[in-house]
Amino acid sequence: MNIKTTVIKFQSIIALFILCVVLALLSDKFLTPENGWNIMRQISINVCISVGMTLVILTRGIDLSVGSILAFSGAVAAGLLKYGIDIPSLNLYIGFTVFGAILGGILVGGGLGLFNGWMITRFKVPPFVATLAMLTIARGATMLWTGGFPITGLGEHFAFIGTGWFLGMPMPVWITIIVVAIAVIVTRSTKFGRYVYAIGGNESAARLSGLNINKIKIWVYALAGILAAVGGIILTSRLDSAQPNAGFSYELDSIAAVVIGGTSLSGGRGSIMGTVQGALIIGVLNSGLVLLNVSPFWQQIIKGFVILIAVILDRVNHPNED
Amino acid sequence: MEKENIILRAENITKRFAGVTALDDVSIDVYAGKVNVIVGENGAGKSTLMKILSGVYPDYEGELLLHGEEVKFSNPKEAMKSGIAIIHQELNLIPYLSITANIYLGREIVDSFGMLDFKKMNQVTKELLARLDCDVPPTTLVSELRVGQQQQVEIAKALLEDAKVLIMDEPTSAITDAEVEVLFRIIESLKKQKVSILYISHKLDELFEIADRFIGLRDGKMVGTIENIVEANKDDLIRLMVGRDIDNHYVKEKSPLGEEVFRAEGIYLPKPTGKSEFLVNDVSFSVRKGEVLGIFGLMGAGRTELLETVFGLHSKLMVGNIYIDGQKVIIKSVMDAVAKGMGLVPENRKEDGLVLEMPVFKNISMASVEQTLKNGFLNLGLEIGLAKKYITDLNIKTPSPRQKVKNLSGGNQQKVVLSKWLATTPKILFLDEPTRGIDVNAKNEIYHLISNLAKEGLGVLVVSSELPEIMAICDRIIVMGESRITGEFSQKEATEDKIMNAAIL
Numbered sequence: 001m002n003i004k005t006t007v008i009k010f011q012s013i014i015a016l017f018i019l020c021v022v023l024a025l026l027s028d029k030f031l032t033p034e035n036g037w038n039i040m041r042q043i044s045i046n047v048c049i050s051v052g053m054t055l056v057i058l059t060r061g062i063d064l065s066v067g068s069i070l071a072f073s074g075a076v077a078a079g080l081l082k083y084g085i086d087i088p089s090l091n092l093y094i095g096f097t098v099f100g101a102i103l104g105g106i107l108v109g110g111g112l113g114l115f116n117g118w119m120i121t122r123f124k125v126p127p128f129v130a131t132l133a134m135l136t137i138a139r140g141a142t143m144l145w146t147g148g149f150p151i152t153g154l155g156e157h158f159a160f161i162g163t164g165w166f167l168g169m170p171m172p173v174w175i176t177i178i179v180v181a182i183a184v185i186v187t188r189s190t191k192f193g194r195y196v197y198a199i200g201g202n203e204s205a206a207r208l209s210g211l212n213i214n215k216i217k218i219w220v221y222a223l224a225g226i227l228a229a230v231g232g233i234i235l236t237s238r239l240d241s242a243q244p245n246a247g248f249s250y251e252l253d254s255i256a257a258v259v260i261g262g263t264s265l266s267g268g269r270g271s272i273m274g275t276v277q278g279a280l281i282i283g284v285l286n287s288g289l290v291l292l293n294v295s296p297f298w299q300q301i302i303k304g305f306v307i308l309i310a311v312i313l314d315r316v317n318h319p320n321e322d
Numbered sequence: 323m324e325k326e327n328i329i330l331r332a333e334n335i336t337k338r339f340a341g342v343t344a345l346d347d348v349s350i351d352v353y354a355g356k357v358n359v360i361v362g363e364n365g366a367g368k369s370t371l372m373k374i375l376s377g378v379y380p381d382y383e384g385e386l387l388l389h390g391e392e393v394k395f396s397n398p399k400e401a402m403k404s405g406i407a408i409i410h411q412e413l414n415l416i417p418y419l420s421i422t423a424n425i426y427l428g429r430e431i432v433d434s435f436g437m438l439d440f441k442k443m444n445q446v447t448k449e450l451l452a453r454l455d456c457d458v459p460p461t462t463l464v465s466e467l468r469v470g471q472q473q474q475v476e477i478a479k480a481l482l483e484d485a486k487v488l489i490m491d492e493p494t495s496a497i498t499d500a501e502v503e504v505l506f507r508i509i510e511s512l513k514k515q516k517v518s519i520l521y522i523s524h525k526l527d528e529l530f531e532i533a534d535r536f537i538g539l540r541d542g543k544m545v546g547t548i549e550n551i552v553e554a555n556k557d558d559l560i561r562l563m564v565g566r567d568i569d570n571h572y573v574k575e576k577s578p579l580g581e582e583v584f585r586a587e588g589i590y591l592p593k594p595t596g597k598s599e600f601l602v603n604d605v606s607f608s609v610r611k612g613e614v615l616g617i618f619g620l621m622g623a624g625r626t627e628l629l630e631t632v633f634g635l636h637s638k639l640m641v642g643n644i645y646i647d648g649q650k651v652i653i654k655s656v657m658d659a660v661a662k663g664m665g666l667v668p669e670n671r672k673e674d675g676l677v678l679e680m681p682v683f684k685n686i687s688m689a690s691v692e693q694t695l696k697n698g699f700l701n702l703g704l705e706i707g708l709a710k711k712y713i714t715d716l717n718i719k720t721p722s723p724r725q726k727v728k729n730l731s732g733g734n735q736q737k738v739v740l741s742k743w744l745a746t747t748p749k750i751l752f753l754d755e756p757t758r759g760i761d762v763n764a765k766n767e768i769y770h771l772i773s774n775l776a777k778e779g780l781g782v783l784v785v786s787s788e789l790p791e792i793m794a795i796c797d798r799i800i801v802m803g804e805s806r807i808t809g810e811f812s813q814k815e816a817t818e819d820k821i822m823n824a825a826i827l
Contacts, residue, residue, distance in 0.1 A: 189699040191691050198688060201677035208633075208674050209689040209742065210660030268679055 012277035023288035043283035044172035052224030060267025061127035065134035067250035074232030077105030078242035113225020117218030162238030200267025335384035362539035364787035376408035377401030407480030417465035470501025538562030564818040580611030589642035609781040616796030665743030678728035683709035712741035733764025
């Protein structure tokens, strides 16, 4: 391997390293353990969502609904925990434990993702449109469920997920590491992972090889929904509150992480670890700009240019893709 | 014929593609105001020649003379300016623009304010359409037109540039019989307007109806012309078409035939649009173990559609029964077909056969990745081992199993596709144009491979439009024409003339 290919292969890590060095030189608050955990905790939600987004984009799809699914799943978990299911007319009341409420939230997220996948495979709705519709459906459902008001006061057991520490590491970071580890194994070493890449690389060849394209795609969108729900539960727990407008525009941060991490929007090429690096770059940049007192307006502009630079580099390295 | 009647002349044209000679010192004359028909098998070089005449291929040896003066086109637009226009088999119109907008695309008339002059453009378009006896309003969207009418729009587009030579590549392949009649009337009237037609088609009957003369191409060489159309018959035409030299004299080794492994009965595939029109019309055939069955047919005969249908790609539309090892099987999808022991090496390996960005070993294990699992996880060692077995067995030239498949040559890519299917241990293998676009040596290797697979007891079905190829490697040959079976020959009784006769009906 010559120097050029090495640089290309590790360009995200190199960029991340340079970014850290520059920020450490500019601010003495940057390279501290507190700030490190802070960044990790902040990006954990984006990483969870982006792992699902990576799978979707690897199949040459897109999922715009993750932010709304995150909000609805978080609200469902919070609502189940606080109020349970109470239907006086039927004289029905079901209470939920913390575990039951979380499971409920994740099932809802998975269900909405499944619905996305069903629309996309069964009715051939383009992923952009199907998930755009879900973006507003799930947001509307969140408003309905919460009545437009936050659900707060969820108890310390639930709060542990988002704010607790375990073996010297924040819980959200633990969850994220587990999610990433599973996703790395799934994409690299399972049949499912291989098929995800094959479908994105050449759907026609994959179909003619006898792969069950629809089943794999449905699963991919379901997983994206489940991971959005995991993010939603972490967020709700950390804030001790399910906000009706939670997760607004999170899909954009997530797509940014995937793209900066080197996954091709034309499918078939990319990796989970690339996405983690992409999310880290965004997180470190955010934190650094805040520490340097850069105005939030400028922060957005800078983030936009970072995305452009990442994609331009990717184009230069892979000139023959459309 | 006198010299002044020659409007366009191609002299000593040679065209090579990466080592393959597509046209070899071809000289043809196009007579003014005549329908000049070019005949030849698939791969004889007809399309390449048309693309040179119309400026699509600017690089070639030899020269083009238009009205006796040398011309050289670097793109189709220049050719069109000089009066040579081509109507492609696939029409190039923008569906949601009007007829006028399509005809004027790239050469719009604007008024003094820089605004589009719709009135003037519509007026000219109307006149052009009138010349073609087409009374559709110029403002109609192209998407609302029938295919035959869209073709007329293409012709009108050529007339706008005052085309003197109109090249038509299989113009009747996609239109109805009624539309063919209209097209022929248009051609007759264009002839009267001194437009020369250069016409490619495989449909013999219509050729005799429309042609003024025939030019024969074979293996990239000009083999002769038939000027006296009145005395010519079908046999003369076939003689002009067949007789290609094969680059090798491979003959399949005989292997003992076993039991019937595959049978298709009464296969129909209706066109998605028409009720009573079929892409595959009542086709039945069977393949025995150790047998190589060939299916020959010219372009549009329904060969590829037949393979796709029995392979489960059109399960919603298809009618008919499929038997494997004598047992009736239900094929509702490609997954079913693969599970029942079928494999398909598609016609376009890059589009449908390979994931080009993936390494060789992942492509080889694609359809049978289960066998490389260990405790439920993909095992790289097993996977590379599987790939290495086929790299050795099939002599795939690649520096490593990890090489991206896009970096391999066409022949080696084809072997990767074959390996993918062999790894599934199929009972029957369908090969659609297995040697298209690959060099002579790789072709020979593939022929030997097919023979060996048959010897090992596999049933093989080869679709090919190359006569010498299909005669060399098949035990039995079925000929298709116009969506149905039009002939069947054993290897012994097959001759090029007989096969071609059956193919062109």
